[in-house]
Ligand code: HEM
């Protein structure tokens with residue numbers, strides 16, 4: 244094989260193969276974007292949800308939690324926490340609001356962020372919106 | 388050292404190892420927080436430690452890649468670097484910007500950092516690995532562009548080899564895909580979809596070109612095998628990386644609200660992703676077995692072979708373990724992912740940087756080809772301790788992950804996350820023990836740089 248398979252053949256596979264799959268990937272990216280409205284729950288992307296997403300980001304919730312399975316593995320999955328809490332935004336707000344400033348002795352702790360009522364509402368709205376994204380049946384059960 | 392301008396690589400390597408030390412310290416902190424939940428709370432909450440850990444990793448690898456390129460490009464191009472001065476200026480800018488960002492993570496709540504850096508005017512913060520303030524991200528782009536300009540100009544006026552071409556393509560790709568970090572749509576599904584254009588297309592795309600090129604360079608040097616042979620392998624390996632890895636991105640599009648066809652597509656292509664890693668391992672051993680010379684730097688050869696093998700296990704084997712959609716359904720976002728992430732990042736990218744450092748540092752320190760035998764023996768002890776530490780970290784996290792999947796996702800009576808974490812705590816303790824061994828290995832490795840003695844030669848061995 245060493246003789247018949249030359250360096251220029253290897254090079255052509257590299258260039259040709261890469262180009263082909265880059266183009267295919269661009270096509271699939273375009274198509275995925277076309278299909279997204281069917282699953283991504285964009286009809287519920289309200290001003291409140293958008294503010295909630297921003298709060299999610301600037302407080303780095305992803306640094307402890309997973310959201311739809313991506314993030315850190317230190318604290319519970321939150322993509323379905325709205326469902327786990329019996330579709331109660333109040334329960335979610337109550338949990339976030341009641342975190343002790345100095346944590347819970349011996350237990351993994353979540354910071355007290357000091358959100359006001361509007362901010363709590365926005366975060367809860369964001370978690371509700373997230374739970375309504377069609378993730379094709381993931382997670383396997385309510386525990387996330 | 389054939390060209391004096393290669394010397395700019397040295398500060399880059401030293402900074403890389405210093406930041407690596409910081410990464411390890413914060414790894415140890417998080418490892419403790421996993422089992423002693425209130426450790427350092429609320430001073431250093433877990434998320435802050437995690438940002439420091441993963442961002443230091445990325446930054447030190449970038450330092451490592453840049454240093455490697457500054458060392459390799461003049462030698463391959465057979466000409467001095469276009470501007471060693473620019474390289475030094477960028478070194479300091481990158482180091483200061485990086486240090487300030489890390490201090491920001493630790494000195495204030497993340498929301499305050501977002502505020503003072505004006506995230507509201509151009510929001511990009513708050514996503515895993517991309518936590519840097521927008522101005523830091525812009526700084527990174529400037530540093531990388533200046534770096535690409537510098538080595539690009541060198542390349543243009545010098546000899547062009549397959550290695551430099553592949554390396555350059557990989558580095559340009561690194562810069563291009565990083566641009567997606569500036570795109571932060573309100574739509575969560577879109578946000579997640581394009582986030583992977585940075586993360587996956589880096590480590591399972593363009594970074595593999597960098598890895599392949601650097602490995603090829605060291606193999607040519609330490610084995611003396613004909614360049615033609617090695618370059619042919621390199622082409623095939625990077626071809627397979629891109630052919631499998633680009634569509635392989637689909638293994639992240641199973642459960643984030645993207646179309647169902649990604650399940651078969653992502654499963655099939657990513658299942659082929661181990662092939663280039665397997666080829667890398669085979670070729671590293673082949674080249675060493677067919678070596679045309681004995682190189683006095685035994686440690687560098689060990690690093691090169693170790694890197695190829697660990698990359699194959701971490702990325703190839705541990706990646707394959709959870710990459711098929713029906714398996715990933717249960718393992719997605721568990722300790723299995725953490726196990727794989729650790730061995731893959733360490734085996735492929737941390738180890739290739741240490742391979743180049745091992746090869747280049749003796750010359751950068753004014754030796755002809757290698758350190759003293761004594762220094763190399765110490766370095767190899769560091770190698771084995773770090774590698775065994777990482778293997779056990781991976782195994783214990785895998786154990787934790789299997790149990791987590793079983794208790795929380797698979798059994799008839801699934802338990803809540805926090806209950807499960809308590810039940811598998813013993814694995815986290817064991818991980819921390821393995822992490823201490825790893826840290827010890829790192830210390831031994833650093834000590835090896837200070838072990839003196841007469842340069843090793845072939846006859847003496
Ligand atoms: C001293 C040894 C180390 C310890 C105890 C440690 C511990 C940790 C912990 C606890 C996390 C967070 C996991 C979570 O999200 O819950 C983490 C994340 C991570 N660490 Fe380490 N680490 C160590 C060394 C390393 C090394 C040497 C590397 C690579 C060279 C590395 C790469 C990573 C990566 C890539 C992540 C993100 C993983 C993911 O998102 O799946 N770590 N580490």
Ligand code: HEM
Pocket residue numbers: 312313314515590591638639657658660661698701702703705706707708709710711715718719720721724727728729731732735736
């Ligand atoms: C050196 C190359 C590689 C590196 C550095 C790497 C690193 C990582 C990291 C850090 C993550 C976690 C991302 C997150 O935080 O969400 C991850 C996820 C993943 N990797 Fe890799 N990886 C590599 C190669 C591979 C390969 C070759 C495969 C497949 C054969 C693979 C399969 C996966 C899968 C399926 C996930 C998603 C896990 C989940 O669903 O939670 N990886 N990888």
Ligand SMILES: [Fe+2]
Pocket residue numbers: 587591635636638639
């Ligand atoms: Fe991936």
